[in-house]
Amino acid sequence: MATDIQDTTHAVDAAAVMKLLPVRPRVLALGEPTHGEDMLLDLRNDLFRQLVEEEGYRTIALESDCLMGLLVDDYVTSGTGTLDEAMAHGISHDWGTSAANRDLVRWMRAHNEGRPASEHVRFVGFDGPLEITHAASPRQALTALHAYLAAHVDADLLPCTAATVDRLIGDDARWTNPAVMMDATQSVGQSADAKELRLHAHDLVALLDEQTPHLITATSREDWDRARLYGRTATGLLRYHFWMADTSAARMTRLLGARDQMMAHNLFAVAQRGPALVYAHNSHLQREKSTMRMWDLPLVEWWSAGALMSAHLGEQYAFLAMALGTIRHQGVDTPPPDTLEGLLYALPEDRNLIDARQLATTLADSRPAPRVSPWFGYASLDPSHLPGIDGLVYVKDVLQS
Template sequence: MATDIKDAVHAFDAAAVMGLLPTRPRLLALGEPTHGEDTLLDMRNELFRQLVEQEGYRTIAIESDCMMGLVVDDYVTSGKGTLDDVMERGFSHGWGASAANRELVRWMRDFNVRADNDGRPASERLRFAGFDGPLEITAAASSRQALTGLHDYLSTWVDADLLPTTAETLDRLLGTDDRWTDPAAMMDPSRSVGQSADAGRLRLLADDLVALLDAQTPHLITTTSREDLDRARLYGRTAIGLLRYHHWMADTSPARMTRLCALRDLMMSHNLLAVAARGPALVHAQNSHLQREKSSMQMWQGPVEWWSAGALVSAQLGNEYAFVATALGTIRHQGVDTPPPDTLEGLLYELPDDRYVINAPQLATALGATPPAHRVSPWFGYATFDPAHLPDSDGIVFVKDVPQS
């Protein structure tokens, strides 16, 4: 069967990835089937370096807290802080401990320093963005940082009479941060403050602050930097997204977890669209956040399905969005051994080299009407590739074996 699919299989490099696409997309997304494996992240780094240097991509966005990501962006663009501090404070989900993520940040800063020496303009500098919301599967942050950041910006540049509230009122309504971040609220909606009177008032004020920001855009775009305005917009959509998420954490209906998963990816999509508005960007996250199909997960109360960030962004950008999934053969240190030969991963595992770029729609055509079996993951941390997704994926990067980092 390998002979039948050989025309869809290419050597691993940026040129092969771009060869899958009719034009250079504004957002080029690379997925991963599992988190925390430096082998996959090293591969990402290699591919993204080539795409930056050969194709002119100028933002790298990863599945990390969008607010914390500002710390990383400040470092790679201007050298603010130290690499150690940035890795500690600039990433969520524990990603800052990854040697591959550290190397990515170090290289991005080095690229910009070299850019300065070469005389390239600031618009050519490489940027970093986190595009996840400030939340984990077990908890969500207080909206304090986002709300106060937006209010501070507007207080500086807009007539005080137009402000819908004061900093003191926001502080009083927010209260202590720990009442928002209580991890017990994920399993027990009654522990959430998201539908309290204070939270309801904050949602209205956040909406009014964002409306004021939008209404004052002609003034703000001429009196402040575009960078500061974009950051204020990030504060605004993050505050609204967090307050909406907390509201539904307090929900007791059967649709609660479906809503929460959908709202997280909706926040991701808004951040990705903002990144795309700035220029060509590379994106990295779990396959399920970037695919064009619905995502699904088995949770404690049963299965949930929702539209991924990739599906939402693709609906907005069309061909300006491209998605390349990553699939793999083995992660033996996690109990993921040689894939069964009747699965897609098993078919690709028979190929001789260690990694490939594969034209997914072409592979789907070569396989015909009967796709391979869907591989069953023996480990909860690894999500297999669904062969039914081949026609709607632009490509696959296949990695034969993932050794222990």
Template structure:
């Protein structure tokens, strides 16, 4: 496929990204095709630093546990804890071990030093407290929500006492049972206690919403945002556990959908607070349906990016990172007729690519989809090109 695409590429700079967009979006999402790749995270960090400094973004949100991320935010904004502590305890999926994430957190803390609160960059995880092995207990989210309402509303309005929640929650181990991911019978999610907790959580969230004016007056917008995070997370976790206990063919589609729905709800909440930069897998941030195979079955669900895009429109922008080689995982030079192959033929190590310009240069013919030999790397589907605002191309990813 002989196509001149050089004119669609630019240096990896914030100004090049902004020229691709009609205006500064409230959520600017940068996806990645694999997790933990050093050069990919380096490109992310460079762009995010420039976008903070030049475009006024004040939150960086990462595909990591939204509750654990509160530790990182406290560190980068006020110096609470140490860098080692927050890297160990502030990230899920073991992503605190990635050097690129450590450098991002280090830079955020240094950037915020001696700056007034209004100019500090916040950190947020926007994933649910979920791992591939299962889901966390809803205890932290639910008891924190109850404690907030107890402190700021008439306790007679609360649907239950804290002791009732503790009794119904029981041990955290029964919620986090690893075997439940593969065996619904091992899940606690449809027990009588879990069903009662879902009803009580619904009432607690309803009370939080109904008392919003009072809560802002007695506490702060910041406190209310945090309480709403606890409420969303408690609802999402209880719903996730409910479907973990399901035995029908709908179980896996529900679980995949619920995770992205929790992500989308957290991203929309961040968008209400101000402009934010977002980083996650391309599959979570794309405007198209996500797909995978589990237990030999094809699964489809709407990604967090698709859900957010329906609400925000042009206030949501999505850049997809694509890569050329990752030799240590068997990902060699891409076929010349693939999208990655066309970009790989260019001389630069990394480029920002105008997706609309690239699509126009390709005309009605899309490159052949690349096939990955490595399960941890997802090539870009060329059919999605029209629904992407830009690409960040990284030519080679050496072993970190």
């Protein structure tokens, strides 16, 4: 069996990835099964550089706050600010402290230096401005959208004034209250102010769409595209806050689904720019339904951003999942030999790119059982997902940086 599996393996590089795919996808998604390991991010960086230099890719999109990411993009494209500022304020979840993420941003700035804008590589955060415990106030996104429209369209067309937006939002702290995750009744998301604000947000987005020909001419496609981001973010956050206030059994399903829908909407915008590498947790990129068990709640299922992208883009969306052998510094030791990770651990190379569908055919009825992860931070790969994966990146041993 080990010999048969080895027949499905390739080097982990851009050329090998492209040979696995029927077409060059506009969105190439690389998943990770755990967060915070620079060794995996170094692999991502290497692959992105190859995709840029050999395949014409121009964008990388990370599981990070979409509004914060604008600071990084401004830095890598025009040198605005400093590298330290970009890392401290442009990447969420405290991942700006990662040496590998810093290396990525530094390389992107160096690559763009002296090149025309058409050849620039771009940075995108495609997650919403939210954490698992709370979401941001809609103020930044909604006021920026309103200001853009107010500067370039007739005031009579605006559905509300900036003062109305400010009054309805009120104190930002009532939106970001961390107690809301465990007590929905403390959420402002279904208040009269929030419902009125949600209507205004949708009307502002509709006005932005209606005025597209004028706005692109009066400003630029880049400014208009950024306004669209503000609109997506404002409406997405207000929808997320609405479900934060929900007290039904569907609450967590709706929250997780709303977050991944925000991710998908941002990725659709990325896909319009040209081919992009997307990097996030496997659960946000896989084609099958994602699942999560939180606290003492029942298992939650929802459709990921990747599943949504795949449904809309077909072959223009490709998914490379990642699986690991060991993360010994986190207590994840050699995988049992009867698991998928255990079978792959017998391969001689430290890293492999595996034709997942060919592997599924090779395993046939002897498909191994899922690995039970000894550490909550590592999500093992479900072998039943192999037919829905375009390629599997296997890293034998993850070493601490």
